[in-house]
Amino acid sequence: MRKIGISEIEDIAMGAALLGAGGGGDPYVGKLVAIGAVKECGPVTLLDPDEIPDDVLIMPIAMMGAPTVLAEKGIGGKEYETLYKMVSRFFGREIYALMPIEAGGVNSMLPIAAAARLGLPLVDCDGMGRAFPELQMVTFTIGGLKATPMALTDEKGNSVIFDTITNKWTEELARAVTMSCGGSVSVSLYVMTGGQMKQYGVKNIVTRSQKLGEAIRTVKNSAPLTPEEHFLQFAEGFKLFKGKIADVLRETRGAFNYGKVVLEGIGEYKDRQAFVQFQNENLLASVDGEILATTPDLICLVDTETFSPVTTDALKYGKRVMVVGLKCFEMWRTPAGIELVGPRYFGCDTDYIPLEKRCEGGTANV
Amino acid sequence: MRKIGISEIEDIAMGAALLGAGGGGDPYVGKLVAIGAVKECGPVTLLDPDEIPDDVLIMPIAMMGAPTVLAEKGIGGKEYETLYKMVSRFFGREIYALMPIEAGGVNSMLPIAAAARLGLPLVDCDGMGRAFPELQMVTFTIGGLKATPMALTDEKGNSVIFDTITNKWTEELARAVTMSCGGSVSVSLYVMTGGQMKQYGVKNIVTRSQKLGEAIRTVKNSAPLTPEEHFLQFAEGFKLFKGKIADVLRETRGAFNYGKVVLEGIGEYKDRQAFVQFQNENLLASVDGEILATTPDLICLVDTETFSPVTTDALKYGKRVMVVGLKCFEMWRTPAGIELVGPRYFGCDTDYIPLEKRCEGGTANV
DSSP, X not given: XXXXXXXXHHHHHHHHXXXXXXXXXXXXXXXXXXXXXXXXXXXXXXXXXXXXXXXXXXXXXXXXXXXHHHHHHOOOSSHHHHHHHHHHHHHTSOOOEEEESSOSTTTTTHHHXXXXXXXXXXXXXXSSSSOOSSTTOSHHHHTTOOOOSEEEEOTTSOEEEEEOSSHHHHHHHHHHHHHHTTSEXXXXXXXXXXXXXXXXXXXXXXXXXXXXXXXXXXXXXXXTSOHHHHHHHHHTOEEEEEEEEEEEEEEEETTEEEEEEEEEEOGGGTTOEEEEEEESEEXXXXXXXXXXXXXXXXXXXXXXXXXXXXXXXXXOTTOEEEEEEEOOOGGGGSHHHHHXXXXXXXXXXXXXOOHHXXXXXXXXXX | OEEEOHHHXXXXXXXXXXXXXXXXXXXXXXXXXXXXXXXXXXXXXXXXXXXXXXXXXXXXXXXXXXXXXXXXXXOOSSHHHHHHHHHHHHHTSOOOEEEESSOSTTTTTHHHHHHHHHTOOEESEESSSSOOSSTTOSHHHHTTOOOOSEEEEOTTSOEEEEEOSSHHHHHHHHHHHHHHTTSEEEEEOOOEEHHHHHHHSEETHHHHHHHHHHHHHHTTSOTTSOHHHHHHHHHTEEEXXXXXXXXXXXXXXXXXXXXXXXXXXXXXXXXXXXXXXXXXXXXXXXXXXXXXXXXXXXXXXXXXXXXXXXXGGGOOTTOEEEEEEEOOOGGGGSHHHHHHHSGGGGTOSSOOOOHHHHHTTSSOBO
C-alpha cells in the first residue's frame, strides 16, 4: 500500500502512454483529469494485488471510444459516481476498490481520478499490460470472465447497463451507444472478485508505468550509456527503426482511429523506409518490407530526443521518432491470446511471431 | 376485472391493428404469440385502470424496431422474464401489473403474452391510443414522465438498461442498440405508478380494441345499414378515399419502415388519386392534392370487403382499400401533443388541423 500524488501521476501518465503502444489517449489530457481530482480530493491509495481479499468486488474504470474525440469532448466529474451507483445497485453490494483495465495515457489516469473522487483505493493491476482497441481484448476474456454487467455513462448524464451473452456482443452494443453519445464515454466493465483479479490480471502495472515514466524523465543523466541505450535497456525495448514521419494516413470510423504512418530513415537507418499500421494502437511495424513486430507485442513510437511516447493521434509530418518493440504480457502469447488480439484478428496477413524471434539476427538492435 | 382468452385475443388483435394506423405490426404475428402463451399458461386477467392502487408499479411491455423485421425474426418466450427481472431489480420492488404502451397488431399482443407467462394481470390502458414510431411519442412524455429506466432484451439473451436525461435520448440510444441486435427487440419502458398511469394513460384501450375487432368480425350482418356504413359508424370513422393500390414506395432505414402508397380511385372516387405517406404508421393522407388528414389523427387503410386493417408492411399492388380517418386521443391535440407527434415533427410541411375540420364540407363522408 502506498499513496499516489501529483508527482507519481506525472510519471505514471508518461510510462502508461508508452505502454499504450500508440493508443490509450494523450497522457497530457489524462493527467490533467487525474491531477484535478487529486488536488480536489487528496491523494489515492494504491493497493498491491496481494493485499486484496478474494471475495470483494473490484470495479475497473475506463473511457471507451476514439481518443481523438475524447480530447475535444472532455470528461466531467460526475461520471464515476454514476458508474459506482449503477454497478453497486446491480450487484446489491459495495465496491471494495477500483482498477484500470488498460495502460495508456488516458485509461491509466481515469481510474486514479475516480478513486480520488469516490474515496476508494486503486489496485495495482490491469487487464492488458498495454492498450487494445476493443473491449473483449483483456486477459479476463481468456480467463472466461464476462465483461458485463457493463456500466456506461456520458458527460451529459445518460447511462446504460449492458448484460450480454458474449464479450463480443458487449463490444458491439456498447460501441453503438458510444457512437450515439458522440464517440467517447466513461465505462465500468469486467467487475470481478479479488480472487479473479489476482488470477488473470496483469499485476503491478501502475508501478511499472511509474518506473518507465521516471526513466523517461531522468534519461538524460545516464552516463556511461548514451541516453538512447539507457532508455532501451530500462524499457527492455527492441530498437526497430529511427526515422522522420513522411506521411500519415488517418481515418476516424466506428469510434476508432485507423491509419498508417510512413517513416523515412535517419542516422544509421538513412535511405531505408518503414511503416507502422494502427487501429487506435500500433498493430504492425515493417522495415523495407520486412515485418519486425506485430500485435500483441507492443510497438511504440517515441521522440528521438526526449523518448516521450508519441500516440497515434499525435503523429505529425516531419517529427523524428524511434520505433521500439516491447514484449507483451505472456498470457497474450498463448493460442487463446493470439486468437483474441493476434495480427489476423486485425486483418494483418501474417502469423504471430514473437518480437524477439523476428528481430533475431535481423536489423533490430536490442 | 375480466378474463382474456383466445376469442378475446382474436378481436383485440384485429381492433388494435386498426388503431395501429398502419403500424404496430401484423396482427396475425401478434396474435400467434399471445394465443401461444395463453394456451400454455392460461387466460390473462384484465384490470380496469380504476382498480389499480396509486402507489404500485406498472410495467409496460412492447417490441421496438421495424415490424417488417419482427415478422422474420420472431419473438421467444424468455424475454418477458428477463425484462421483469431487470426492472424489479432496478427498483428493488415487485411489479403489480403489466400494460401495453401502444395499440397495433403486435404491441397490443405482446403484453398479453407477457402477462400470461409471468402470471401477472394486465391493465386496460396504454400510452398512445394508437401506434407511433418513436418511443418518446407517448402521453406520458406530455405528463413529464421518464421513459427510463428502460429495459431491452433480444431473442439471443443480450439485455440492456437505459437511464437517460430525456426521452429523446432514450430513443436515440435504444434505437442504436435495436439496430445492432438485428432490428427488433423486446422492451419495457415508462415504468410508472398506478397513480401516474391513471392520470396520463389512454384508458380502456384494450376494451375499445376488442369492440372494434368484434365489429369488424360481425360487420356483414348489419342491415339496414350497408356493411361500410355500419363499420364507419361503429369506428366513428371519416371516409377519406377508396381506391386500388397503384404503387408502393418502401424503404427500411434506421429500424423504421418509410414509404408512400399511391391509390387510384374506385367507385365514387373513380378518376381521382390519393397518396398516403408513412413512417411505420400512416402520417398524411392527401386526395387530388388536398390534405384530408395528418398525424396525430389516425389514418387507417382497410380492406374494402372485410374492413380488416391493412398495415403499411402489407401494402401490395392491386389491393383495394378504403382510407379512413379516426380522431386521435384528445391529449395529442394540445400544443405539447402536436409538438411531439404533429406533422412537422415528421417533416410534413403542414400545420395540424383536426381531421373533422379538414373534412368539413370537403370530399370526406362521415
